[in-house]
Amino acid sequence: MNPKLATCSYVEFRPGMGTAVRSTVGATRWPLPYPLAGHARLITPTRDMLKIQSRDAYEFSYRRMLNGNGIEAVRRELLSIAGVVDLDSPLVLLCFDQLGKLTPPDNWCHRSMIAAWWTEQTGEEVPELGATNAPTPAPTLFDF
Known part of the structure; x- marks a missing residue:
């Protein structure tokens, strides 16, 4: 069994x-303005990876x-986070980059790479929930 995954900023x-x-x-x-269910440490890039400017070099190191x-350890970690909250709710893997806005010119970050890797390993798509081209509205109390 795999947790449902999605990505967003x-x-x-x-x-x-x-x-x-x-x-x-x-x-x-x-x-x-919302709680975090956990930290997916096995898919978190290292501090040294953050210094890599080339997409190819970064993706090589990250993969x-x-x-x-390994997929089994990553799956176990994500299932343990999901099990604490709700196995039916997708786990949304968050990072700082707003794709199309604050990322490098060719629009990459680790969350798009984990999504591709997960799909290759499991056959399950990982949708991107952010990446809008419109300005992101400031959250209001009614959004939460």
Whole structure:
């Protein structure tokens, strides 16, 4: 059994999308208006990876880490996070980058790479819930 997965940025995420899960090296430096269910450590890039500017070099290092951790260990970690909250709700893997806005010119970050890797390993698609081209509205109390 695999958990349902999706990806999004911290800023674009809304609780109705699923269960928020941190997948970043650092925690947010601002208070989130929603709770995080956990930190998916096995898919979090290392601090050294953050220094890599080339997409190919970054993806090579990131996939090497993912393959080293293995799909079974990643699945167990994600299922343990999902089991605490709700197995029917998608786990939304969050990162800082708003695709199409603040990412490198060719629109990449680790969450798109984990989505591709997960699909290759399990055959299950991982939708991107952010990546809008419109300005992201500031959250209001009514959004949460």
